[in-house]
Amino acid sequence: MMHKYAVIVAGGSGSRMGSATPKQFLMLNDKPLLYYTVKTFLEAFDDLQIILVLPEQYTDLGREIIDAYFDYSRIQITAGGETRFHSVKNGLQLVRQDSIVFVHDAVRCLISTNLIHRCYQNTLHSGSAVPVVRCKDSVRLLNEEGNDNEVLDRSKIVLVQTPQTFHSRILLPAFEIDYKERFTDEATVVETFGLKVSLVEGEENNIKITRPVDLLFAESLLNHSEYKLINQ
Ligand SMILES: Nc1ccn([C@@H]2O[C@H](COP(=O)(O)OP(=O)(O)OP(=O)(O)O)[C@@H](O)[C@H]2O)c(=O)n1
Ligand SMILES: C[C@](O)(CO)[C@H](O)COP(=O)(O)O
Numbered sequence: 001m002m003h004k005y006a007v008i009v010a011g012g013s014g015s016r017m018g019s020a021t022p023k024q025f026l027m028l029n030d031k032p033l034l035y036y037t038v039k040t041f042l043e044a045f046d047d048l049q050i051i052l053v054l055p056e057q058y059t060d061l062g063r064e065i066i067d068a069y070f071d072y073s074r075i076q077i078t079a080g081g082e083t084r085f086h087s088v089k090n091g092l093q094l095v096r097q098d099s100i101v102f103v104h105d106a107v108r109c110l111i112s113t114n115l116i117h118r119c120y121q122n123t124l125h126s127g128s129a130v131p132v133v134r135c136k137d138s139v140r141l142l143n144e145e146g147n148d149n150e151v152l153d154r155s156k157i158v159l160v161q162t163p164q165t166f167h168s169r170i171l172l173p174a175f176e177i178d179y180k181e182r183f184t185d186e187a188t189v190v191e192t193f194g195l196k197v198s199l200v201e202g203e204e205n206n207i208k209i210t211r212p213v214d215l216l217f218a219e220s221l222l223n224h225s226e227y228k229l230i231n232q
Contacts, residue, residue: 001047002098003049003097003098003100005048005049005050005051005100006050006051007053007088007092007103007104008034008037008038008050008105008106009080009084009087009088009104010022010034010052010055011053011081011084011090012055012080012084012087014107017209017210018212021061022055022058024107028215028218028219028222029222031069032065033106033209033218034106036109037104037108038050038065038066038075040109040111040113040116041102042070042074044117045120049076050074051094052075052076052077052078052106053078053087053088054077054079055079056079063077083179083183084184084185085179085189086179088175091103092172095168098168099167100124100165100168102120102162102163102164104164105162107210108206110218110221110222111206112203112206115131115206116163118200118201119131119163122200123165123166126198127166127167127195128164128165128167128187128195129164129166130160130165130187130197130198131162131163131164131201132158132202133159133161133201134157134158134159136154137154138154139151139152158199160202164185170190170193171186171190174186174189180192
């Protein structure tokens, strides 16, 4: 059995949400958003260790959530950095042995254990797993100036999610390269390091809570009976 780590990045400020407290600490039903994410990873595998990356000034709030719902036997905390890349890099410092490493946005709190298992299996035989969903809208590409546009073939477009999952022997050296602005996820880092990534089917429900309306979607999905059946 491979060791397993989930680096759950919750180090952002949530500027697009616009709330006083970063969105990962907002309440969804009666629990903080972060609670659902941590719970699903703990349930996915009994032997998985969580590395929770928190904004430095919210470490106490993060600890309060762990004290209330979990214990520290499977959870370590570290501080986030200036960008998501830097937060992931800080989290990866705590990976101590050869392992499968899931990197997941704390704010994708509706993830299912099924998706975590699919990413794990794919990584065992391909070295990586990047979940994607098909694009359901028509898509257009703007030119540099933003004054012209052209249609793209949407059958060739996929939307990228997390957990982006890698063997530690790929991810740890990849994160030693210098930061570039295009590093919005792990796949871009690993590709720049010179390796291909393997895609797996993501989940429509695995949305990233980004703007206020996403909280409304998440709340209704959480309360929907079919969602509960699969995830709780
Ligand atoms: N310096 C950062 C920036 C983001 N994240 C985390 O990366 C995930 C996805 O990022 P995003 O939705 O962009 O979160 P924010 O950066 O907080 O939001 P915004 O871009 O609106 O400020 C979130 O769980 C966020 O907490 C992080 O750990 N460290
Ligand atoms: C990693 C990610 O969630 C994949 O869709 C996304 O790239 C994060 O981007 P953001 O700029 O932090 O919103």
